[in-house]
Amino acid sequence: xxxxxPSIRNPSIRxxxxxxxxxxxxxxRQQAESPQPSRVSTPPxxxxxxxxxxxxxxxxxxxxxxxxxxxxEDNVLSLRAHVxxxxxxxxxxxxxxxxxxxxxxxxxxxxxVDRDRIxxxxxxxxxxxxLPRADRARSRRIEIRS
Amino acid sequence: xxxxxxxxxxxxxxxxxxxxxxxxxxLDGLPALRHLRPYPPINVHxxxxxxxxxxxxxxxxxxxxxxxITGETLTMRGERKRPEGVxxxxxxxxxxxxxxxxxxxxxxxxxxxxxxxASFSNGILIVxxxxxxxxxxxxxxxxxxG
Numbered sequence: 201x202x203x204x205x206p207s208i209r210n211p212s213i214r215x216x217x218x219x220x221x222x223x224x225x226x227x228x229r230q231q232a233e234s235p236q237p238s239r240v241s242t243p244p245x246x247x248x249x250x251x252x253x254x255x256x257x258x259x260x261x262x263x264x265x266x267x268x269x270x271x272x273e274d275n276v277l278s279l280r281a282h283v284x285x286x287x288x289x290x291x292x293x294x295x296x297x298x299x300x301x302x303x304x305x306x307x308x309x310x311x312x313v314d315r316d317r318i319x320x321x322x323x324x325x326x327x328x329x330x331l332p333r334a335d336r337a338r339s340r341r342i343e344i345r346s
Numbered sequence: 347x348x349x350x351x352x353x354x355x356x357x358x359x360x361x362x363x364x365x366x367x368x369x370x371x372x373l374d375g376l377p378a379l380r381h382l383r384p385y386p387p388i389n390v391h392x393x394x395x396x397x398x399x400x401x402x403x404x405x406x407x408x409x410x411x412x413x414x415i416t417g418e419t420l421t422m423r424g425e426r427k428r429p430e431g432v433x434x435x436x437x438x439x440x441x442x443x444x445x446x447x448x449x450x451x452x453x454x455x456x457x458x459x460x461x462x463x464a465s466f467s468n469g470i471l472i473v474x475x476x477x478x479x480x481x482x483x484x485x486x487x488x489x490x491x492g
Contacts, residue, residue, distance in 0.1 A: 244441035248432050259442055261402040261469035286472050287398050291391035294454065298387035298402055325404035325469015 213320040213327075216271040239301035243279070253332035254311060260303050261325040262286070270320055270329065272313065278306035279327065385447050386471075394483055396476035397453055404469035405442075411471060415459045420473065423448035455481040 245258045260268070262283035269280040281303040312334040319330045386401045399420065403411065411424045428444045456478035464473045 244443075245439060246437065246442050247439040249436040249438065254438075257442065259402075259404040259469070261404040262467075264468055286400055286467060286470055287389070287391045288393070291393045291398060293389065294392050294397075295388065295390035295451070297384060298389060300389075324406065324466070325402075 213265050213322060214269050215318055215320050216269070217315040217318070218273055239299040240304050241299060241301065242305055243303045245305065250330070253313065253330065254309070256327075256329040256331065258305070258327045258329075259325065260322070260327050262300065263303065263322065263325060263327070265322055268322060268327065270327075272309075272315060272318065275309045275313075276306055277309055277331075278304070280304050384449065385443055386449065388449060388451060390451065390453070396474055397457065399451065399473040399475065401449070401471040401473075402469065403466075403471050406466075406469070406471075408466045413464055413473065415457075415462055415475070417459065418453045418455070418457055419450060420453065420475070421448065421450045422471070457481070
């Protein structure tokens with residue numbers, strides 16, 4: 201897959217670069233204004249180095265494009281997702297191993313990221329973020345003259 | 347051969363990053379506990395007419411899950427493959443589980459195993475299992491004595 205292909209850039213996932221609070225009706229807001237304390241879980245993530253930068257994958261089962269919020273401010277990357285229960289409220293739980301609510305995670309990226317070329321894709325409940333390395337953060341070979 | 351392995355790139359910062367990552371893994375990820383938890387996590391709800399089983403299976407496609415029902419015992423199995431072309435040493439963080447998994451769950455009441463339906467929605471497997479005729483709740487009209 202060509203990671204720089206703009207066709208995988210998903211315009212419906214809100215990726216905010218720089219400061220800014222989640223917009224009205226976004227997952228972050230819903231969490232703050234919800235009358236019931238929603239359960240927040242920490243999604244497991246993988247980060248690996250690709251040829252052009254970092255690739256981050258997060259397991260967000262149940263999340264949809266419209267309820268996902270990704271923000272990169274300075275070097276802090278935060279992910280928020282609000283998940284709707286697929287089961288009607290009237291159903292009686294008889295066995296529970298996971299809670300349905302919100303996902304939240306934030307962490308510090310050590311590398312400089314080219315903010316203009318970040319791409320996000322959500323497929324089958326897995327978020328894949330491609331964070332291309334900024335040119336000046338790329339390693340450069342220094343010639344030593346004898 | 348003894349001595350310092352000069353052929354390897356000396357990269358003390360990378361080593362430090364790896365150690366810090368390991369330290370944090372021990373604190374917030376608690377991978378030891380994570381492995382004790384059953385995978386995939388399952389919820390079961392009683393909807394009256396039947397049971398709804400939901401399982402968190404992010405990144406899994408419908409054809410990668412094998413679902414069988416024998417009497418009241420439901421078994422699901424599958425495999426989450428590691429991504430192709432990603433070298434182990436390119437990972438900075440790896441928390442998402444890979445490998446073969448299977449789960450078996452026994453439902454608390456008699457079900458109609460011929461009417462079971464299953465679907466995938468954003469990384470959540472939803473299995474609807476109707477109860478057998480005799481196990482469904484039945485409304486009894488109380489006649490007024492005359």
